[in-house]
Amino acid sequence: MKAVVFEKYKTAPSLRDVPKPTPGPGEVLLKVAGAGACHSDVAVFRDFDEQFGPPQLKPSFVLGHENSGWVEALGEGVSGFTVGDAYLVYGPAGCGHCRACSRGQDTYCENAATMPYLAMGLGRDGGMAEYVVVPARNLVPLGDADPVAAAPLSDAALTPYHAIKKSLPALGGGGKFALVIGLGGLGQIAVQILTALTGATVIATDAKQDAMDRARANGAITVPGGPDQAEAIRAATGGKGVDAVFDLVGVDATIALAMSVVAIRGRATIVGIGNGTFAWNFYTAPYEAELANTYWGTVEELYEVVDLYRAGKITPEVEIFALDDALEAYRKLEAGELSGRAVVAPHGRWPRTDARMRPGAAGTPSHCRVGSQDSDRLAGHS
Template sequence: MKAVRFTAWKTFPTIEEVERPKPGPGEVLLKIAGAGACHSDVAIFEQFDESMGDQLAPSYTLGHENSGWVEELGEGVTGVNVGDAYLSYGPIGCGQCPACSRGQDTYCYNAAEQPYLATGLGRDGGMAEYMTVPARNLVPLGDADPVAAAPLSDAGLTPYHAIKLALPKLQGGGKSVLVIGLGGLGQIAVQILTAITGATVYATDMKPEAMAEAEKSGAIPVEGGEGQADRVRELTGGQGVDAVFDFVGITPTIKVAQQVIARRGRITIVGVAGQPTSWDFYSNPYEAELTNTYWGTIEELYEVVALYRAGKISPSVKTYSMDQALQAYHDLHDGKLSGRAVVTPHA
């Protein structure tokens, strides 16, 4: 079968012929419907090096946002129907610690001892015709479109987890929120916020077309550049917003977040650019929080799928055939996508 392979550090992936995998005990073989291309993949083959350790070391198949149909059951698997469509929860922890017990493999206590971090992150992922998945990691899609659902396992789950943790700040009337960065995750974040909160949603990005897309989902666009923080303050009567979700994570965007957050508000850095910011007692609004989150829980993925099946959220996707999979990564790298690139090996 064909697969997109990460073969060496600082090396662009290649499409190769590999053997179709066989599911082990407790696993299923998933016939891939869609595999989302993520900026994390680009970081793996463009930025990371040997210092990342063995867990992410090449070679393996990329793709941690995956959906598909169960093709074959491994030994001991019950409660899963061959032919049914599922979304795959990507993280894989030890399965025994408190974090894994609550379905939060991303925060596994024994993560450093695991051979990989997730499907597509050290373990063969879904940028292929087939992949194996622990049956525990399957979330049923019912009759919902599995292709458009593929990005939900990261681009949907990651903002949902961050938003859910911030819900106490957004309860009640007159609340407001700012979304910074309107790529795949930011666009779905706007949809989630309008679906599960009553807050006024402001959204900003340097791309006018991205802000226009967010406006269609119910957000009020805020132009970037000089005076951006002043505009947000003006829109909120000088008080600032109750929550900020920064899907970029560079120093200038974090600074904007700090300038517009209200007293007792919450800033969540979701973007993994990893740039620093400064903080001091006198410039930080009283009791305003600055935190970060990573991915989410498998329970929350069930909730994301419920929103998707109810028509409350709908990822914007551009599909690519398997032969076009490398072009999907080029388009992602070059900033040509406002939604999510999804590779469809069996389209």
């Protein structure tokens, strides 16, 4: 089968033929419906080397940690799944028996240092391929919702969802404000999640006007970047500051912005892994303001994300690519040429005429579009 393989540090991945995997005990083989291309993938093959980066991410392995697919075959001891049903994949893969894993939070596995991989597509072969093998416990049912458009939910929605749930106490009650910094794939869904879960006024900021336009369409007040950015954000709150800030970038400048606008007793959460730093000072930080970071989320929360998706509360904007064009998807991601999440659909099931496969609750998804790469070939695959 074809797969996108990370083979060498500081080098773009390659598309090559690899053996089709076979599910082992407790595992399920999925026919991949969609695999999202994420900036974390770019960090793996561009930023890491033998001295820098998690040791579990040494080459080589198949990329793709945002995955969905149809059940193709069951491994020994697996039951309760029907071949052909659609599932979303919870990417993190911990030891499965520590306290963190027992509550579905494999991201914080207590034995992570001894694990050979971190997640599907992060050390373990992922879904940027025709087929992928995953533990049965990592599958979340999609029902009749379209699985191709759903693929990014397993990271681009789960990650901000977890951060927002942790911050809900700061957003309870009337007159609350939330700020989303960075309106890429995660930031756009964060705006939708905040609107669905809270009554807070959502403020969104980015350097790109088209990104702010999309956030505004989902109910956010937008503030452009620039020297007056912090002042404008504070003005939008009536001067009191933001109750909960979500930094989806995580570089020095965005962390500093978050802490400059957070309210007294507010909470600033750094979600983006931009390797930024912040110098805390008692006299400049608002009293009792929290500065926290989060990483991914739990499998239970992914069930909740899917519920929001199926109810039509969150609709990820995706650009679909054939597997033969997966390397072009990564190129466009690195070049900043994507307006939505790049999703590779190895079997080209888009658009699908089967009425059982629907985007979210119903209808044809205006937020999904086939990329410019061979749209006819995508629609023609079986």
